[in-house]
Amino acid sequence: MGLTESNNADDQQIKDRLEQLRCHFTWKLLFEDSEMPDLENRILDEMEFLDTKYNVGIHNILAYVKHLNGQNEEALECLKNAEDLIQKEQTDYLDMRSLVTWGNYAWVYYHMGRLAEAQTYLDKVENACKKFANLFCYTDCPWMDCEEGWALMKCGRKNYLRAKACFEKALEMDPDNPEFSVGYAIIIYRLDCLNRIIQNSDYAQSLHPLRQAIRLNPEDSYLKVLLALKLQDLGEEDEGEKYIDEALSSQFSQTYVFRYAAKFYRKRGNLEKALQLLKQAVRNTPASAFLHHQIGLCYRAQALQIKSAAKMQPRGQDRENVNRLLKSAIFHFKFAVDQKPTFEIAYLHLASMYGEAGNHQEAEDIFQKMLHMTPREEETLQELYLFYGRFQEFQKKSEATAIAYYLKAIKLEQPSFTRDKVITSLERLALKKFRRNPSDLETLSLLGFAYKLKGELKEALEYYERALRLAADLENSTEHGP
Incomplete structure (x- = not known):
C-alpha cells in the first residue's frame, strides 16, 4: 500500500469512528443558515448574562457554531473553556462529563486535517467508555443525553420534541439531578408556549416540572420568572407575581429576569413597567431579537389603548401619539426580523403595523412573501391567514378577501388560540354584513357555519334554516318569474 493509500485508509478509519460519536457533529441539529447570527448572539448573551452552574453545554454549542462559520481555532478555544469548567466540577465522573467535549475536539481536529490529534481524542473517548463499562454504556449516559437536550433546545423549535426526549431519558437514570431537572422544565415550558392548545389538559404540563426544578435549584431566578408566566397563563396571576418579586429582588440573571418579568407585566396590562424592564435588558443585549420584538409589542399595545379610548378614531394629539407609537413598533419589529x-410572528406583527400606519404596500409585500414561503406548521399558517384577513378587512376594506382567508385558516383544523380568534373574526364580520343586509344568502350561511364551529348548534340551525328558506324563495321567484 502506497503512502497516499495509507493516508486515505487512516482518514476513512477515523471518519468511521467519528460518526459513531455522540456529539454536536452527529446530533443532526436543525437550523437554517439565516438563523446563525441570531443563534451565536443568543449563545454569547447567555454566557455573559445568564447566571447558571451549567455552562459546559453552552461552550460546546458555541464551538460547533464557530466551526460552521469556518472558525476552527476559535472552536478549539471554546472546547478548552468547556474542559476547564468540567475540571472544576465536584464529581467522580469527570471522564463521562467530558465525552461530548472530547467528541467535538476529535471532529474539529479532523476537519482541520490534524488526524493525529483527532485520533488522540477518539482514544480518550474509547478509554473512558471502557473504564466505566460496568456502570454506563456509551449510548446510555445521562450527561450526554442532557447535553444533547441543551444543544437541541438552543437550536430552535424544530428540535424541541427531540430535546424533551433527551431530558426525559437523563431523568430516568437520575430523577433528582438539578441540571437534568432544569433542562426538562425549560423545554416543557417552551413546548407549552409553542402548542397553546387550550383544549388539551397538557397545556399546563410544565407547572410541576418548573416547581420541581426550583426545589432543586432554589436560587435560579430564571426558573422563577418562567413559573410566574405559566401561573399567569393558568389564571394564578397573584401567585405568579410573588415569583416575579422574588426574581427581581435577586441579583442573579437580571437581564433574563427583566425580559420575562416584562412579558408578565405586558400581559397584565402594565405597559410602562414592561417597557422600563425591557429597556434595562436591551442595554445589556442590544442585538436580542426577542427583546426588540417584546418592545414592539408594548408600543403596539399602547397605540391600541389610545385608539380604543378614542373609539378607534383618534384625532389631534391622540393621532400624533398613535403615529409615534406605530413608528416605534415598526422600528423594533423590523430590527427583530433583520436580526x-x-x-x-415578528414578520406578521411588522406587516400589521405597516397596515395600521397606512403603509399598505409594505404590508402587502411582507404578507405576499410569507404566503409564498415553503410550508410551515399549521398554527403559523393559521396566524398568517388571520393577520392577512384582518389586513384585508380593516385596511384594504375587502371583506370578500378577508372571509376567504378566515376560511382558509379554519380549514386547518389544528385547535389553537389562533383558530378560535379566526372563528370570532368570521362571526363578527358576518354579523356586520348581516346588519347591512339580513337577506344575504352567503351571510346567513357564514353565520350558521361560525356558530356551528363554536358549538352553538341552536343558533347555527336557526341561520342555516333561514338560508334554506331564502334559497327556496329565490328559486321559486326564478321559476315563476316572467
Whole structure:
C-alpha cells in the first residue's frame, strides 16, 4: 500500500469512528443558515448574562457554531473553556462529563486535517467508555443525553420534541439531578408556549416540572420568572407575581429576569413597567431579537389603548401619539426580523403595523412573501391567514378577501388560540354584513357555519334554516318569474 493509500485508509478509519460519536457533529441539529447570527448572539448573551452552574453545554454549542462559520481555532478555544469548567466540577465522573467535549475536539481536529490529534481524542473517548463499562454504556449516559437536550433546545423549535426526549431519558437514570431537572422544565415550558392548545389538559404540563426544578435549584431566578408566566397563563396571576418579586429582588440573571418579568407585566396590562424592564435588558443585549420584538409589542399595545379610548378614531394629539407609537413598533419589529430572518410572528406583527400606519404596500409585500414561503406548521399558517384577513378587512376594506382567508385558516383544523380568534373574526364580520343586509344568502350561511364551529348548534340551525328558506324563495321567484 502506497503512502497516499495509507493516508486515505487512516482518514476513512477515523471518519468511521467519528460518526459513531455522540456529539454536536452527529446530533443532526436543525437550523437554517439565516438563523446563525441570531443563534451565536443568543449563545454569547447567555454566557455573559445568564447566571447558571451549567455552562459546559453552552461552550460546546458555541464551538460547533464557530466551526460552521469556518472558525476552527476559535472552536478549539471554546472546547478548552468547556474542559476547564468540567475540571472544576465536584464529581467522580469527570471522564463521562467530558465525552461530548472530547467528541467535538476529535471532529474539529479532523476537519482541520490534524488526524493525529483527532485520533488522540477518539482514544480518550474509547478509554473512558471502557473504564466505566460496568456502570454506563456509551449510548446510555445521562450527561450526554442532557447535553444533547441543551444543544437541541438552543437550536430552535424544530428540535424541541427531540430535546424533551433527551431530558426525559437523563431523568430516568437520575430523577433528582438539578441540571437534568432544569433542562426538562425549560423545554416543557417552551413546548407549552409553542402548542397553546387550550383544549388539551397538557397545556399546563410544565407547572410541576418548573416547581420541581426550583426545589432543586432554589436560587435560579430564571426558573422563577418562567413559573410566574405559566401561573399567569393558568389564571394564578397573584401567585405568579410573588415569583416575579422574588426574581427581581435577586441579583442573579437580571437581564433574563427583566425580559420575562416584562412579558408578565405586558400581559397584565402594565405597559410602562414592561417597557422600563425591557429597556434595562436591551442595554445589556442590544442585538436580542426577542427583546426588540417584546418592545414592539408594548408600543403596539399602547397605540391600541389610545385608539380604543378614542373609539378607534383618534384625532389631534391622540393621532400624533398613535403615529409615534406605530413608528416605534415598526422600528423594533423590523430590527427583530433583520436580526432573525426566521422570526415569523415578528414578520406578521411588522406587516400589521405597516397596515395600521397606512403603509399598505409594505404590508402587502411582507404578507405576499410569507404566503409564498415553503410550508410551515399549521398554527403559523393559521396566524398568517388571520393577520392577512384582518389586513384585508380593516385596511384594504375587502371583506370578500378577508372571509376567504378566515376560511382558509379554519380549514386547518389544528385547535389553537389562533383558530378560535379566526372563528370570532368570521362571526363578527358576518354579523356586520348581516346588519347591512339580513337577506344575504352567503351571510346567513357564514353565520350558521361560525356558530356551528363554536358549538352553538341552536343558533347555527336557526341561520342555516333561514338560508334554506331564502334559497327556496329565490328559486321559486326564478321559476315563476316572467
